[in-house]
Amino acid sequence: MVERGLYRAIASAFPTGVTIVTTIDAEGQPRGLTSQAFIALSTDPPLMLVSVDRTSRTLAVLQETHAFVINFLGAGAEKLSTRFASKADDKFKDVPWVPSSLASGAPILRDHIVAFAECTVLEVHEVGDHVMFIGRVIGGQSSDGVPLMYYRRTYAAWPAESPAPKEL
Numbered sequence: 063m064v065e066r067g068l069y070r071a072i073a074s075a076f077p078t079g080v081t082i083v084t085t086i087d088a089e090g091q092p093r094g095l096t097s098q099a100f101i102a103l104s105t106d107p108p109l110m111l112v113s114v115d116r117t118s119r120t121l122a123v124l125q126e127t128h129a130f131v132i133n134f135l136g137a138g139a140e141k142l143s144t145r146f147a148s149k150a151d152d153k154f155k156d157v158p159w160v161p162s163s164l165a166s167g168a169p170i171l172r173d174h175i176v177a178f179a180e181c182t183v184l185e186v187h188e189v190g191d192h193v194m195f196i197g198r199v200i201g202g203q204s205s206d207g208v209p210l211m212y213y214r215r216t217y218a219a220w221p222a223e224s225p226a227p228k229e230l
Contacts, residue, residue: 137219
């Protein structure tokens with residue numbers, strides 16, 4: 063088996079987009095976490111997968127609510143990503159958000175994102191030290207902007223301009 067440090071070096075050699083997965087607990091309090099573990103899984107039906115560390119304090123809420131929003135962070139949201147990656151109790155303090163009307167009120171972080179996907183949980187799989195949630199995408203939006211990327215423990219904006227639409 064590969065040593066943990068080598069595993070992290072291998073995994074960090076691939077740049078990823080940064081998301082914040084949000085939900086609402088039974089008392090109506092917003093909960094969330096930073097995640098790079100996102101996959102666009104299927105277009106028919108529209109499915110997305112997020113992977114959550116078993117130590118996350120948001121995990122139990124995700125397992126109970128069966129609904130979440132994946133907020134795809136835009137360039138400049140590094141501090142927000144770091145906040146949601148922490149174990150802080152007040153992650154949403156002074157962070158504007160609107161409730162999803164489709165994903166049980168889960169927070170949409172409109173001021174910090176280039177897209178969001180509203181999801182209901184279709185399947186849950188426990189794998190290693192993570193729990194994977196496959197969500198059926200029931201709504202969302204994409205806008206102009208540059209996504210936030212993470213590579214070898216460093217944040218950066220996507221370096222390229224958005225490509226022009228291709229003609230068919």
